[in-house]
Amino acid sequence: MKHCKITLLASLMIAGAASAEPVLLHNVKGYGFNSDRELVSFTALAFDDTSGKVLARGDKTLQTQFVDARRVDGGGKTVLPGLIDGHGHLLGLGEELSQADLRGQPSEEAAVKVVADFARSQPQAAWIIGRGWNQVLWDSKQFPTTALLDEAIGDRPVWLTRIDGHAGWANSKALALAGITKDTLDPPGGKIIRDADGNPTGVLMNNARRYIARVLPATSTEDNISALQAAFQQLLSLGITSVHDAGISSELATLYQQLAADGKLPIRIYAMLSSRNADLADWLAGGIWQEPADWLSIRSVKIYGDGALGSRGAALLSDYSDQPGHTGLLVTQPDALTQIMQLTINAGFQANVHAIGDRANRLVLDRFEQLATAEQRLAGRHRIEHAQIVAPDDIPRFKTLNVLPSMQAVHATSDKNMAGDRLGVARLRGAYAWRSFIDQGSIIVGGSDFPVELANPFHGLHASVTRQDQQNQPQGGWLPEQRLTLVEALRSFTVDAAYGAFQEDNMGTLAPGSWADFILIDQDIFSIDPSQLWQVQTEQTWVHGQLRFQQAAD
Known part of the structure; x- marks a missing residue:
């Protein structure tokens, strides 16, 4: 998608004139979710492009309910809630x-x-x-x-x-x-x-x-704004309307606050402060920062547990199968991990801890159990970012401790050719175990970890459902018993990702009262063969009831 011919219709919130009357999008195949996270369908969507809220969804009878609405013909296209990437890096x-x-x-x-x-x-x-x-x-x-x-x-x-x-x-x-x-x-x-x-x-x-x-050239605020604008443009072209930005500097947090105040955020950002910020305690003391229209929320901290599997930095309970004597690296030592998690939890912020290896996941789960009361864990919606390799005995602890697995489906299809070498057969039972988490009632926060992986969310939907790469390999899927259904996968990129940011009442469903963040795509994902999911293209992206991106005609 990097070279896709696209048109960015509005790079600023304030761009474009909002109409005084409601808007009725009709002649669509729409999908959303109800309050029980069940899939619902509709053919018409009414929204207010001034308040940015959904007014109603239903069938052609909405045309009589909203007789004065400005009508937009959806041309029979499929409509989905705006997709949410639950773990990405915007500036990167x-x-x-x-x-x-x-x-x-x-x-x-x-x-x-x-x-x-x-x-x-x-x-x-x-x-x-x-x-x-x-x-x-x-x-x-x-x-x-x-x-x-x-x-x-x-x-x-x-x-x-x-x-x-x-x-x-x-x-x-x-x-x-x-x-x-x-x-x-x-x-x-x-x-x-x-x-x-x-x-x-x-x-x-x-x-x-x-x-x-320490010796890389410093970047200016102007450099960062330019990079962010490029990222915003690409994400809107992919149908992403909200991002959980995983680990930002204090300087970037301040820049986001300024952009939000100036009405210059075209997508919604759920920002995780980096635990490496020297002034983290000051940010926590300042309390949760919430922009009223959900353009920016700062109420979480990204904490770093271990490294990554591909570079043998993920912290394992036993030696790497392909490097005896090596068990990976703890990026944050156990005592420091305890201190940072306690500081975050006590401040009432969500603790989102990077943990890839089974040792790192166990260390983090142990600390959630020891450092937070049951009430704090339930209210905090604390997360483990990645949760890639988990000892099978530790998987039920996610549900017991109310810890959310924030997982990126594309990591499985990227890692499938080396994970067995690194781990051996036995440890794969707890690897990329989405089905195991879903079956026990855990809510998975879906994402891509861009730019580690490509940001395209349809790649993640495809990987979730097929456990295959884009060449449909391996046949039958890699560890296919861990596949998700398409409805479950879509939840992870919409309402369930929103839940991981305390935003399920406002986005990810297209229910009345939620933000009018939605996309029009070129295929009905529930009608095509799952192997084709990664090829789906976003044709329009609407945020806050405003058209922000439209794919240019060939």
Whole structure:
């Protein structure tokens, strides 16, 4: 979708003139949810484009109820509630759109060629920045080194983030600027990959990436606004009307507040403060920040447990099957994890903890059990972000402790080729276990983790229902017993994601009284073969009763 021909109709809330009378969207195949989270259908939707609220939904009889309404013919298109990405990184997405894109490159050599071509196109850039490499796709399966990067680009520093965001690849120029040598110690929760003689090879994992972060050029507010606008434009084109932004800096939180005050947020943002912010205690002391029309909500904290599976940073209870003696990394040490979670819970904020490996998930569940009362857990709707590898005995604890699994379906289809190598067969019983969570009554907050994965929510719906990649592999699906139904998958990207942000009464259902956030798509997802779900295109995106995006005619 990065190169899709699109038209952004309004980049500001205030753009476009709202009509004085209601609007009646008719001649549609509409789907929404009722108060019991059951799927309902409709052929007409009435809404107020001034207040931004849904007035009614039903059939053609609404035309007699709203005789003075401005009518919009939906042309028989399918209408869904605006899709909610329950775990993404807005600024990271916007920045990636202007960086070297290494996603899907089949070898280290191919990735270096992309970076070299990008560098030649950016002669003024002080640093060459990129993202998306994945050694799992390479024949070698080995981490890259500085060697090929140095040959291609030796005069400027290069920093390339792995696709999962938990490792980075630098050339020698970047290592030198960061002061990384043979004598540099691994920081707590981080690792410098070294050769047999102890010399850095160029790959830095988890907290070791901070050595590079300290010397990267600072970005300006204008740079950040430009990146955010690019992200907003892409997300609207994909049918996403709300994002849970997972782990933002204090500076970005302040910028969001200003954009909301100025009416310049075209999508809704549920922002998680990063636990790494030096002034986190001050933010918590200030209390929940809620914009009345749900354009911005700041009432949660993103806390970091472990690394990622692909870079062997996920914290496991037992050794990695393909690296004996290694159990991953805890990005936040247990005592510090306890302190940050307690601070967050006591402040009345939602604690959303990144945990991928089974050890990290257990550590977090233990702390929710120890640090919060049953009442606090129920009211807090605390979450574990990813919950990818969970010991089977720990899965019921999510329901018992009222902890929400915030999961990204596309991670399963991306990881299926390496998860077995990392974990072995036995641990796959608790891997990407969506069905197990749903069957016990847990509510799954769906998302993509963009830009780790592509932001397209229909990729997530497809992965949820088929457990297959876009080439329909493997046949029958990977761990197919964990598939979701399409209704369950759609819930995870609408009303259930809204529940994970305390917003189920206002969005994700298209029920009367909720925000008029909806999309028109080119196919009826309940009529097509599930294998085609990832190909669905968004033709129109409406937010707050205003048309924000329309796909341009060919």
